Amino acid sequence: MFPQDQPTLGTDARRRFLPVLLLLFVGSGCAAMIYEVVWLQLLQLVIGSTAVSLGVVLASFMGGMGAGSLLLPRLVSARRNPLRVYALLELAIGLMGLMLLYGMPYVEHVYVLYAGRGALDVFFRGVVAGVCLLPPTLLMGATLPAIARRVETDPEGVSWLGFFYGGNLAGAVLGCLAAGFYLLRVYDMATATYAAVALNVAVAAIALALSVVPGGSEAPSEPGPFEISSRGDRAVYLAIGLSGMSALGAEVVWTRLLSLMLGGTVYTFSLILAVFLTGLGIGGSVGALVARRAESARAGLVACQWLLTLAIAWTALMISQSLPYWPILPEVSSSPWYTFQLDLARCLWAVLPPACLWGASFPLALAAVASPGQDPGRLVGRVYASNTVGALLGALVFSLLLVPAVGTAHAERVLIGLAAAAALAASIPLLRSSSRGPIRPSLVLGSAAATVVAGLLAWYLAPLPWQVVAFGRQTASALPQAVPGIHQEKPADLGEADFFCRYVGEGANVSVAVTESSDGYRSFHGAGKVQASTRPVDMRLQRMLGHIPALVHPKPESVLVVACGAGVTAGSFIPHPEVRRITICDIEPLVPQVVTPMFGEANYHVVDGIARENPHNVDGKQVEVIYDDGRHFLRTTREKFDVITSDPIDPWVKGCAALNTVEYYQMCKEHLKPGGIVALWIPLYECNEETAKSIIATFFEAFPNGILWSNDREGIIYDAVLFGQVEPTVIDVDALQARLDRPDHKVVKQSLREVGFGPAREDGLEEGVDLLNTYAGQASMLKEWTRGAQINTDRNLRLQYLAGMWLNSSLDERILRGIRSEYRFPEQTFVGSPERIAVLKKLRHRPTRWE
Known part of the structure; x- marks a missing residue:
């Protein structure tokens, strides 16, 4: 299958193809990054988007890359044609990409059958991630060792390996930006996959063509056996592993902090990752040049690690003490392109210096352990695997253990410690001028001084301002001193x-x-x-989310609340005597355990008992808290509910679109008992008309009888509630008010009055009528307004890309004006006495200040 190496045509014949191979690695890296983005989104839809789920996905991805780099040199003979091996790997990666795209629904079906709770469920998530990701990532990890056999392990050859590494990272930058800003924003995951497959095929075709050109198939001479020759080599492998650990740990910490500051959109994450990869690529290229010319690559590796202690401290200082005080007011311009420029500048200023040093460490480590006559595939495989295993540990330890346990500031101190440990490890081979020579006191003293400096840097790191x-x-609006002399409205x-x-x-x-x-x-x-x-406008909306479905449903015994927050929505069900069980699902344990009890007076102390037991009892109702993302819980539970309310964070936040897809709403329908209701919060602020139409049209796609209730008073517009039932909704106004007038609903009536519904706002107006007065429209009458809206599905997750573009918009008045322009009183929805119906019609036809 693989032809043997052809007779040698000379070093010049090999060299002239190296720039072409560099370009191939650019294409390969671009395809790999597109796959990574797409596969991450696909798997999040199946195994969830909690930190644990992301951890097992990352472990599978990076573990496969590291294992592939080690296995290929052992399984494939060095006599095989490197270009043909590389081409076949690229073709196999493309095939795997297509298989994952079309096979993921079947994977999800199997997963749902066996998914459960606890440690066994985490293990099963890891199995699913491994089955999906290990085969293609093994192949991806094998590409660099495969093509490495196209060069010698002399200084020039090792330098070219560094350039291949840098070219691969340059391609990854292109893939990251292409996926985040174009392929997934404009098209969907299928189109992005096809683009990556096309790159794989093109790269493979060029590699195969080169393999038959005279000189193109030529490989170096037969390498000798590969061995770790000394304790010094082991020290280098340890150093590059620690360097990888600090690099991915830093990416986890700084992505988290910068996404807070820049806004957690898909574009923010793409920019941060692109800048980080750009730094790695620049550093890799510079490191390749240094490795070719430096007398001691090990000294260069040591220098990089010591400089990293300074660079990590620089980034930590910029993120905590500089960037928050930049006078950037995002509401000044609604155009996303101005914001992207500012975000890119901030990322480059903070993250680029350490990223360049981490990138330079890889080719320097290669050069530090290389010697003539080695198998270049095994050389690259061992260094790459060491770096990747360290990176894997860094990502898992920092995201799952360190940050939750000690916070980001202490995690950054650990990063400095890891860089110092890597420098000390890399220094071991340099302690003596020869294997039996005396220890160099200058190096010992220098290392001790550098360690003290690193310790001082770590000691003086400051945490991120709470603002x-x-x-x-x-933040600039919350810190007026950030813009001295300039008056600004909050x-x-x-x-x-x-x-x-x-x-x-x-x-x-x-x-x-x-x-x-x-x-x-x-x-x-x-x-x-x-x-x-607890502001009136927020309290009104949070209680609308609970009281509207609880009062419209004749007997709401079981309730699911997705996203706990301040607990006001979940607590709104406590006063309803029919409710027997409340299940609260939240992705972050800190929220129900610490945050929600701080709002006890507003949420009827709905989770106060969680400190003692879970589930617990509140006024005769069983309240249970599930720590999971709402979509994954619904997909894996067999329980059905009378009411499902969903109050996730804003749709422009990365990952939130998964809670606003047609498929998610279909899951909600499948978990409703007969007559059940779904209620969903949607913002009308921080979005444009296209975003609002997408949210509403997507919901109405799943609930063709859906209703929209608006949280607006006296012309003040804020947000709204989407309401859906499988059956057409019919609301008896008289029965609803009679229910509120019953003694057992006294607390419910009081809860409505506290947020401005009923006589507290207008003499003589009943609470039930006033609550129903928030009706703004329904699916049948809003068809024309939502015509042409982009429907958010699992395959495109369009909403997060659409909403992320326009989060600085303030078009809520225009949005509600467009909705109100389609208003017709729903004679088939509201029934009751002529008097109450007449009051409802009169209330809704009153003009507002902007009409």
């Missing part, structure tokens, strides 16, 4: 009062904060913005 955790991209989320921090926490999945304003209102912050508060 960044709370207000994210609007955005709607901040109000006019000063804020005081009551709690800041960094969980495995998200960073959260609780603040209290000088006028007495308390707010819950997640993803760098206010997600819930």
